[in-house]
Amino acid sequence: MDWGIRNRLSRIFQPQDGRTLMLAVDHGYFLGPTTRLEDPRKTITPLLPYADAIMLTRGILQTCVDPTATVPVVLRVSGGATIVGRDLANETITTSVRDAVRLNASAVALSIFVGSDYEHQTLANLARLIDEATPYGIPVLAVTAVGKELEKRDARYLALACRVAAELGAHFVKTYYCEDFEKVVGGCPVPIVIAGGPKLESDMDVLRLAYDALQGGAAGLDMGRNIWQHDHPVAMIRAIRAIVHEGATPRQAYELLQDLTQASASVGRV
Ligand code: 5RP
Numbered sequence: 172m173d174w175g176i177r178n179r180l181s182r183i184f185q186p187q188d189g190r191t192l193m194l195a196v197d198h199g200y201f202l203g204p205t206t207r208l209e210d211p212r213k214t215i216t217p218l219l220p221y222a223d224a225i226m227l228t229r230g231i232l233q234t235c236v237d238p239t240a241t242v243p244v245v246l247r248v249s250g251g252a253t254i255v256g257r258d259l260a261n262e263t264i265t266t267s268v269r270d271a272v273r274l275n276a277s278a279v280a281l282s283i284f285v286g287s288d289y290e291h292q293t294l295a296n297l298a299r300l301i302d303e304a305t306p307y308g309i310p311v312l313a314v315t316a317v318g319k320e321l322e323k324r325d326a327r328y329l330a331l332a333c334r335v336a337a338e339l340g341a342h343f344v345k346t347y348y349c350e351d352f353e354k355v356v357g358g359c360p361v362p363i364v365i366a367g368g369p370k371l372e373s374d375m376d377v378l379r380l381a382y383d384a385l386q387g388g389a390a391g392l393d394m395g396r397n398i399w400q401h402d403h404p405v406a407m408i409r410a411i412r413a414i415v416h417e418g419a420t421p422r423q424a425y426e427l428l429q430d431l432t433q434a435s436a437s438v439g440r441v
Pocket residue numbers: 195196197198226282314316366367368369393394395396397
């Protein structure tokens with residue numbers, strides 16, 4: 172693999188264990204000012220020290236992240252549809268590779284909607300982005316998006332979508348955790364990171380999801396709402412980080428979460 176691609180990937184996937192904890196804050200590109208991400212700077216800033224990379228659009232990067240921040244940027248470069256529009260899958264490439272270079276992105280990210288009316292269009296977007304980004308040594312993250320059809324998230328569908336992304340040349344793939352997740356990983360020759368999805372019912376559910384995904388072969392997480400919609404987002408990201416990089420079990424991470432939450436009670440919300 173090209174030196175530039177490997178170098179940028181090693182900023183995202185920590186060389187000591189090959190894993191990553193990415194913080195996803197790109198939701199506004201189709202959801203608008205979603206709950207607890209209304210003021211992105213306020214949400215993002217306290218979490219940055221605990222994230223291996225941050226996934227967001229150029230607009231939020233430029234307005235809400237200090238340019239002196241050293242966190243690697245995974246730049247969302249697809250969009251063009253919203254939650255109130257006709258079809259969330261109708262995406263195009265919204266940010267050029269030239270602009271990704273200007274913003275010093277460590278990777279670019281684009282959604283594909285396999286099985287949707289826009290399957291061909293979004294797969295063609297991915298192929299074009301890979302053709303354009305690879306000569307600059309910029310890795311491409313393919314996101315296997317399902318739009319509003321959350322029930323699509325089973326191993327048969329996700330294995331197909333991840334494999335198609337890898338076949339087109341994606342350098343890593345973001346998908347969902349599911350039953351028989353090993354089948355998804357087994358059919359995908361590039362690293363997989365896992366989205367958290369909508370906020371889960373309990374903290375233990377989130378920690379188990381993180382743990383099970385990694386045990387099942389994921390190379391990391393790219394999580395959003397289950398971190399920053401938590402009442403104690405810093406405590407939550409630190410607990411998840413313990414699972415990703417320190418070998419913590421869900422129970423150990425839960426205890427850490429409790430300790431951090433209690434410790435913060437006297438000094439304000441973390
Ligand atoms: C949307 C995305 C989001 O970044 C992704 O869903 C991760 O966030 P969450 O953990 O909140 O699901 O790629 O297409």
